[in-house]
Amino acid sequence: MKHILLSLSAALLLGAASAAEPAYDSDDLKLEGMLAPMKDSADEGDLAAMRQVYLHYGFAGKQEQAQAWAQKFLGTLRGRAEQGDVAAMSNLGRAYLAGDACITPDPVQAAAWLSRASAQGDAPSAYMLGEMLMQQNNEADAKVAYARAYGLFRQRAESGDKDARYWQGYMELRGVGTEKPEQPDALLRSMVGEEHLPAAYQLFKYAAEQGDDETALLCARLLADKGQDPQMAYYVATAAYEGKGMEQDNATAERYLQQAADAGVPAALYHRAWQLEEAGKDADAFRLFSEAAAAGHEHAPVKAGVMLLEGRGCEKDEATGLQYLQRAADVQQSPFAAWELARHYAAIGERDLADSYIISASDRGLDAAMARRGLLHLIPASGVDWSPTEAYRWWTRGADSGDADCRLYLRLYLYLFIPLLVLLVFAGPMLAARLLLKREKM
Numbered sequence: 001m002k003h004i005l006l007s008l009s010a011a012l013l014l015g016a017a018s019a020a021e022p023a024y025d026s027d028d029l030k031l032e033g034m035l036a037p038m039k040d041s042a043d044e045g046d047l048a049a050m051r052q053v054y055l056h057y058g059f060a061g062k063q064e065q066a067q068a069w070a071q072k073f074l075g076t077l078r079g080r081a082e083q084g085d086v087a088a089m090s091n092l093g094r095a096y097l098a099g100d101a102c103i104t105p106d107p108v109q110a111a112a113w114l115s116r117a118s119a120q121g122d123a124p125s126a127y128m129l130g131e132m133l134m135q136q137n138n139e140a141d142a143k144v145a146y147a148r149a150y151g152l153f154r155q156r157a158e159s160g161d162k163d164a165r166y167w168q169g170y171m172e173l174r175g176v177g178t179e180k181p182e183q184p185d186a187l188l189r190s191m192v193g194e195e196h197l198p199a200a201y202q203l204f205k206y207a208a209e210q211g212d213d214e215t216a217l218l219c220a221r222l223l224a225d226k227g228q229d230p231q232m233a234y235y236v237a238t239a240a241y242e243g244k245g246m247e248q249d250n251a252t253a254e255r256y257l258q259q260a261a262d263a264g265v266p267a268a269l270y271h272r273a274w275q276l277e278e279a280g281k282d283a284d285a286f287r288l289f290s291e292a293a294a295a296g297h298e299h300a301p302v303k304a305g306v307m308l309l310e311g312r313g314c315e316k317d318e319a320t321g322l323q324y325l326q327r328a329a330d331v332q333q334s335p336f337a338a339w340e341l342a343r344h345y346a347a348i349g350e351r352d353l354a355d356s357y358i359i360s361a362s363d364r365g366l367d368a369a370m371a372r373r374g375l376l377h378l379i380p381a382s383g384v385d386w387s388p389t390e391a392y393r394w395w396t397r398g399a400d401s402g403d404a405d406c407r408l409y410l411r412l413y414l415y416l417f418i419p420l421l422v423l424l425v426f427a428g429p430m431l432a433a434r435l436l437l438k439r440e441k442m
Contacts (some may be wrong), residue, residue, distance in 0.1 A: 022068035031060055042069070047077060047091070058101040070102035081113060089117035090125045097132060107132065118145065123152035123164065130176070143177075150177030166191060166199055173206055185215075192219060197228055204232075213245030224256060230263030237268070261288070266297035273303070282313025293324070301328040302336045309344060329357070335364035342369070355382060362394060370398035371405035374413075388413075 099105035169187030260268035305324030361369035398406025
């Protein structure tokens with residue numbers, strides 16, 4: 001309540017306040033009203049509330065107030081740390097290590113406070129100190145900090161601390177702070193069996209790197225079933241479709257794909273839209289392609305744009321369709337969008353525009369565009385430099401990537417065009433001379 005009263009007279013107070021006094025209140029009455037409950041909690045020493053206050057001020061562009069509250073936050077934290085509060089030491093070290101919008105990172109202060117917390121037996125601080133020192137290429141001191149962290153985590157794990165057991169397993173997996181065990185993932189595996197989700201994340205990454213599809217799938221399925229990560233649901237779906245780490249199972253794949261799509265995973269939306277398009281359900285396909293495009297999927301704007309140009313599954317809208325494709329071609333540098341634009345402009349007789357997008361698509365590595373790019377170099381009126389050498393280069397690139405048209409053009413080039421060119425170069429003058437002699441005799 002006291003901050004609501006302060007906010008009502010903020011403008012007058014700011015005018016009369018001493019220059020040395022920190023500016024804890026702004027002249028924005030709406031903002032002050034919103035922050036009042038948090039500021040009351042912050043005045044009672046709630047550090048989380050203090051942090052929220054200075055971050056809100058920062059987001060609102062009130063830098064003076066943001067800095068004042070950030071310094072109050074640091075000062076309160078430092079006071080507690082200096083009185084021996086280990087959690088405050090650790091939090092102060094973290095604040096200086098990471099920094100944020102209002103706190104400038106300070107590696108010296110971070111190292112000092114993390115070291116003090118580590119000396120008091122705080123394992124996470126010892127680990128963070130090791131990470132910081134390793135990033136500074138101070139490998140010798142980093143190893144000492146890591147070893148201390150591992151010892152503290154292991155000691156706590158033996159007394160039944162699950163979080164400490166996870167960190168022990170994580171450090172064994174990475175081989176930091178300890179020699180890498182013969183089975184570095186053994187501890188995390190046992191925790192995954194107990195449905196420990198952070199362990200499942202770490203083991204998933206490790207198994208994927210090692211090519212252990214079965215273990216990766218086991219972890220992904222646990223995370224998906226617990227609703228922790230819809231991306232994992234999509235991983236399970238693709239694994240079930242492909243028989244990767246499990247027997248191929250379309251029913252399971254469909255269930256997890258729908259779960260991922262319902263959660264808005266861009267790749268899942270695109271995959272589902274593609275399935276609907278294949279099934280002839282164009283209206284539903286267009287809706288999902290549009291959602292996937294809005295969610296940032298790379299290829300979805302191309303599909304949605306083409307459907308708008310064709311009026312397939314939606315009302316025909318050439319202007320919007322071209323906007324989709326041009327945005328994808330210009331901003332996302334999509335070769336597929338450039339190719340579709342080339343096809344569109346060729347169909348309406350805009351040959352120069354079509355050729356420019358062919359060049360763009362081939363430069364970005366699209367095989368189909370390489371086939372057409374080679375032809376352009378052999379068509380004198382195309383506006384592209386006539387160059388059999390360039391035609392050969394583009395067809396070779398496309399053929400190496402597996403494009404059937406490029407392989408066909410390359411064979412025609414080698415077995416038809418080149419012999420014909422040689423014939424014209426060498427036989428042409430001889431034929432011309434014979435015609436000239438024949439004419440003279442007449």
